[in-house]
Amino acid sequence: MHEVSIALSLLDIAKRYCDREGYKGIESIGVKIGKASGVMSEALLFAFDAVKIDTIAEKAHLIIDEIPVSGFCSTCNNNFSVEETYVLCCPRCGDISFRLETGRELDIYEMEVF
Numbered sequence: 240m241h242e243v244s245i246a247l248s249l250l251d252i253a254k255r256y257c258d259r260e261g262y263k264g265i266e267s268i269g270v271k272i273g274k275a276s277g278v279m280s281e282a283l284l285f286a287f288d289a290v291k292i293d294t295i296a297e298k299a300h301l302i303i304d305e306i307p308v309s310g311f312c313s314t315c316n317n318n319f320s321v322e323e324t325y326v327l328c329c330p331r332c333g334d335i336s337f338r339l340e341t342g343r344e345l346d347i348y349e350m351e352v353f
């Protein structure tokens with residue numbers, strides 16, 4: 240499962256941060272997950288709860304901020320955002336030369352430590 244390796248790398252980043260800064264534990268980790276990143280939030284939460292056992296993040300909550308997919312089409316000068324997890328063409332003019340602006344995020348944006 241894809242999400243297990245993502246949970247492990249989140250944990251690894253958080254652990255290294257705490258080691259370096261001298262923190263003893265993690266209360267929460269906030270991550271931004273773009274809807275086009277291919278990561279299922281539910282599965283990631285589940286995976287994180289499994290991999291955090293017996294680590295510095297044992298009591299940590301994973302807070303997921305889902306970022307919608309949005310883009311800009313230079314053909315019709317249109318900023319758009321969609322509900323879907325992917326964009327194949329500009330929703331207004333149908334052109335395929337659009338630029339995806341958000342939706343691929345997979346970042347830690349905050350961490351509560353003690």
Ligand SMILES: [Zn+2]
Pocket residue numbers: 312313314315316317329330331332333334
């Ligand atoms: Zn367009």
